[in-house]
Amino acid sequence: MHRLFGLLLALPLMALAEAPATPVAPAVTPMAAAGIGGQLVQLLLGLLLVIGLIFALAWVMRRVQQFGPRGGQAIKLVASQALGPRDRLLLVQVGGEQILLGLSAGRITPLHVLKEPVLLSEAEPATPEFAQRLMELLGKDQQGPKDKDKT
Template identity: 80%
Template structure:
């Protein structure tokens, strides 16, 4: 990966090395400043695009792996406030209720019997339900 990056960064230098020496000696005063700015911006966009492309590739490579072998799973989450929440985490066959606050994570309870969630039922969050009600009322008022 490092070799590929060094080759891509060396390409502009190789292109400059192939130009004749007469072009390199010509003064810049006679050249068009607008063309130079366009060339500079295109080069900058190319480098920024390359950085984003490499970041995307690295993210994809990190995600590739056995997902089914995860031992820790998040079963449920409930916000208690802007910075506090409860998490129900399953580790193996054991479920643990965790309290998360701004500066710490505390185990609150270890459940003896795992909580079975009904995954076939799609629960809509309270906010989404309220928003749909408000949108429905607004649409009725406009007609």
């Protein structure tokens, strides 16, 4: 990886080193003769090259990060429960211990260390699906005003 970056950085320097020592008379072309169309094409090609380079580097970084250790994580999130917009409870497993943490804005507080680990079944999801939960909330909101009209 470092060799690739070193090669990319060295390419402009190698091009300068290979330039002829004797000055060559440049071809004289006035800016008006080149035309604004040629300048726009050159600008767009340069922009596309830079954007392509950004995407290529992002892809390479994603590939490199995937080679890290995956299964050997020491800390695992077992469950999470939202208490409010910025507060939640987290059940975290560290090694063989499970710790209940309170998470609020800018603060993490250990609440309890469980003596016996909580086991969640894999077949049963910990939280309902988004669409089901949304329909429940919409159903409760629609029933609320109707009940007020009846009283």
